[in-house]
Amino acid sequence: MLNKNVLKTLHEEVTGYGATLVAVSKTKTPDEILTVYNAGQRIFGENKVQELLLKYEQLPKDIEWHLIGHLQTNKVKYIAPFVGLIHSVDSEKLLQVISREAVKCNRVIPCLLQVHIAEEETKFGFSEQELLTFLAHYTAKPLPNVLLCGLMGMATFTQNTEQIHKEFAQLAALFKRVVQQYVNLQPHFKVLSMGMSADYRIALEEGSNMVRIGSLIFGERG
Numbered sequence: 001m002l003n004k005n006v007l008k009t010l011h012e013e014v015t016g017y018g019a020t021l022v023a024v025s026k027t028k029t030p031d032e033i034l035t036v037y038n039a040g041q042r043i044f045g046e047n048k049v050q051e052l053l054l055k056y057e058q059l060p061k062d063i064e065w066h067l068i069g070h071l072q073t074n075k076v077k078y079i080a081p082f083v084g085l086i087h088s089v090d091s092e093k094l095l096q097v098i099s100r101e102a103v104k105c106n107r108v109i110p111c112l113l114q115v116h117i118a119e120e121e122t123k124f125g126f127s128e129q130e131l132l133t134f135l136a137h138y139t140a141k142p143l144p145n146v147l148l149c150g151l152m153g154m155a156t157f158t159q160n161t162e163q164i165h166k167e168f169a170q171l172a173a174l175f176k177r178v179v180q181q182y183v184n185l186q187p188h189f190k191v192l193s194m195g196m197s198a199d200y201r202i203a204l205e206e207g208s209n210m211v212r213i214g215s216l217i218f219g220e221r222g
């Protein structure tokens with residue numbers, strides 16, 4: 001259940017850092033999302049294409065929908081007409097498909113490149129070296145209908161705050177390096193998406209300017 005004060009306080013804290021709040025609404029019903037919408041929130045994040053699509057169809061059209069979970073190439077076509085930002089681009093192939101589908105709907109789709117910073121093996125994303133190699137080649141020959149807007153990363157799921165600080169600091173340093181090295185990514189390459197309910201404060205301290213928060217806003221997922 002939404003506590004309006006929680007949303008308000010969170011929003012103030014996040015915007016105090018000059019950051020953007022993405023309300024992660026995965027597994028939540030359209031009614032629950034509407035409650036948060038009516039409290040003023042307009043950016044929502046989902047991690048599954050099918051769920052995103054259903055909610056897009058049922059909810060107000062001024063919602064900006066972000067895809068934050070792993071995206072399969074064969075599903076890009078479903079979200080290409082409306083998605084506001086894809087946080088989870090983890091391969092060149094996927095970016096090519098996004099651009100191709102964007103052409104079909106006459107759009108330019110904003111994307112973040114997901115970087116693997118956590119210890120866990122299972123999380124998707126480019127390694128630091130893969131990212132730099134990819135960008136060297138991409139910036140020489142960019143795709144027409146995608147906009148690279150920044151980086152996204154998830155820290156290791158751990159109680160060790162020192163480790164979380166370290167991982168976010170590493171991603172922030174990589175972001176800074178990319179911004180300095182690849183000037184032709186500007187003026188769009190501005191977003192550093194890191195931080196979830198459990199670690200968003202650490203992320204903001206380390207320079208995040210977009211946090212993705214679910215359970216703190218909506219309550220724990222069942």
Ligand SMILES: *Cc1c(COP(=O)(O)O)cnc(C)c1O
Nearest residue numbers: 024047068196197212213214215
């Ligand atoms: C679920 C999810 C979140 C939000 O997680 P909470 O712990 O509920 O805040 C953020 N980012 C991604 C990629 C997610 O899948």
